[in-house]
Amino acid sequence: MVLAGCVPAGRRSAPVPPPAAAPAPKPAPTPDEVAQLPAPAPAWETRPVDADAKTIAAQRYVVRKGDTLRGIADRTGSASEAIARANGLSAPFVVRSGQTLSIPGGRYHLVRPGQTGIAIARAYALPWTRIVAANALVEPYILRAGQRILIPVDTAQPVSAAERAAAFTLDVDSILTGGEPAVAANQPPARPVASPRRVLPATAAVVAPAALPGRFIWPVDGRVIRRFGPGASGERNDGIKIAVPLDTPIRAVADGTVAYVGDGIAALGGLVIVKHGGGWTSVYGHAAKLSVQRGQAVTKGQTIALSGETGYADRPELHFELRRGRTPVDPTTQLPRR
Structure with missing residues (x-):
C-alpha cells in the first residue's frame, strides 16, 4: 500500500508483459526430409593438394x-x-x-x-x-x-x-x-554419430567398427538380374544387381559405420558405402535418395537409401557389393538362401 501511494495521480504503472513462451522443440526429421539433406563435400575435395613432392x-x-x-x-x-x-x-x-x-x-x-x-x-x-x-x-x-x-x-x-x-x-x-583424411600423430579416429543431422567434419577420419558383423541380411527383396563376376561381354561385375521398384527402402545388411555418401562414381550414381567389422564393407549403388551421412552409425535392417535408376542403370535396380578387405566377394555366398 505504501508503494501504491507513491504512484502520481492519473498515471498507471505499465503492465508487466507475460514471459515469452519457450520455442517448441523441432520435431525429428522424417525419412523423406532426411533424404533431402545435402551431402557435404567429400573429404578429398576440402583439402587441395599441390604436386610438390x-x-x-x-x-x-x-x-x-x-x-x-x-x-x-x-x-x-x-x-x-x-x-x-x-x-x-x-x-x-x-x-x-x-x-x-x-x-x-x-x-x-x-x-x-x-x-x-x-x-x-x-x-x-x-x-x-x-x-x-x-x-x-x-x-x-x-x-x-x-x-x-x-x-x-x-x-x-x-x-x-x-x-x-x-x-x-x-x-x-x-x-x-x-578416402580418409590424414590425422595428427596419436589423434584417435572420430566416434560415429547417431543422427544424419550431425555431420562429421571432412577432417575427421572414420574407421570401421571393431565388432564382427555377424550374419548379413538382404538389402532389398527383389530378383537378381545380374550376377557376380564376368558378364557376357567380358566386363567384370564386382557385385550383383537386384531389380526393385523405384523408392524401395534399401537396408543396411549389418551394423556398421557409413564411410561414403554421394555420387562421385558416375557408373553407380547415388552411392552409400558402409564399413563393418572384420574387414567387411558393403556397397549400395543406383540409389535415388540417400538417407545417411558419412560417419553415421547404422544398424542391421536400417533404411539407408531409397532405390532408383541413377548412374548407368537402365532400370530401377540396386547395385550391391560385399568386400572383404579390398577383395570383392560374391554376395550370394554370404547372404541367406531364399
Missing part, C-alpha cells in the same frame, strides 16, 4: 647418437616407413649409433593435415592403388600428417593441374583405401 637420391646414412627413424627421415627427405623396409627394421624401429642405413631414393610427398590419398593421387594423376602398392600401405589406410609417401614416377604424367585431375578415376577401392 621432393626428389632425393639414394644414399647411405650413418646413425648418430640420439637419432630416431623419424628424425632420419626428416633429415634425408625420405619416408620412415621406406627406410624401415629397405633395412629390414621392425617395430619399435630402434636404430643404433654407428649403424649404416640405406636411404631409398625417389619422389616423396609430405602429407599435410586433412589431405587424403585420393586428393594426393589426383594431384599426381596416378591411380591411388599404385601409391598404395609403392608404400605397402595396409588397413585402415589412414595417413598421418607429417608422413612422407613415395610417389611412383610416370613418364606419361599430364603436365597441368587440370589435366592431372581429369586423368584421375574414382572407384570403390580408392574410396576405401584413400
Whole structure:
C-alpha cells in the first residue's frame, strides 16, 4: 500500500508483459526430409593438394647418437616407413649409433593435415592403388600428417593441374583405401554419430567398427538380374544387381559405420558405402535418395537409401557389393538362401 501511494495521480504503472513462451522443440526429421539433406563435400575435395613432392637420391646414412627413424627421415627427405623396409627394421624401429642405413631414393610427398590419398593421387594423376602398392600401405589406410609417401614416377604424367585431375578415376577401392583424411600423430579416429543431422567434419577420419558383423541380411527383396563376376561381354561385375521398384527402402545388411555418401562414381550414381567389422564393407549403388551421412552409425535392417535408376542403370535396380578387405566377394555366398 505504501508503494501504491507513491504512484502520481492519473498515471498507471505499465503492465508487466507475460514471459515469452519457450520455442517448441523441432520435431525429428522424417525419412523423406532426411533424404533431402545435402551431402557435404567429400573429404578429398576440402583439402587441395599441390604436386610438390621432393626428389632425393639414394644414399647411405650413418646413425648418430640420439637419432630416431623419424628424425632420419626428416633429415634425408625420405619416408620412415621406406627406410624401415629397405633395412629390414621392425617395430619399435630402434636404430643404433654407428649403424649404416640405406636411404631409398625417389619422389616423396609430405602429407599435410586433412589431405587424403585420393586428393594426393589426383594431384599426381596416378591411380591411388599404385601409391598404395609403392608404400605397402595396409588397413585402415589412414595417413598421418607429417608422413612422407613415395610417389611412383610416370613418364606419361599430364603436365597441368587440370589435366592431372581429369586423368584421375574414382572407384570403390580408392574410396576405401584413400578416402580418409590424414590425422595428427596419436589423434584417435572420430566416434560415429547417431543422427544424419550431425555431420562429421571432412577432417575427421572414420574407421570401421571393431565388432564382427555377424550374419548379413538382404538389402532389398527383389530378383537378381545380374550376377557376380564376368558378364557376357567380358566386363567384370564386382557385385550383383537386384531389380526393385523405384523408392524401395534399401537396408543396411549389418551394423556398421557409413564411410561414403554421394555420387562421385558416375557408373553407380547415388552411392552409400558402409564399413563393418572384420574387414567387411558393403556397397549400395543406383540409389535415388540417400538417407545417411558419412560417419553415421547404422544398424542391421536400417533404411539407408531409397532405390532408383541413377548412374548407368537402365532400370530401377540396386547395385550391391560385399568386400572383404579390398577383395570383392560374391554376395550370394554370404547372404541367406531364399
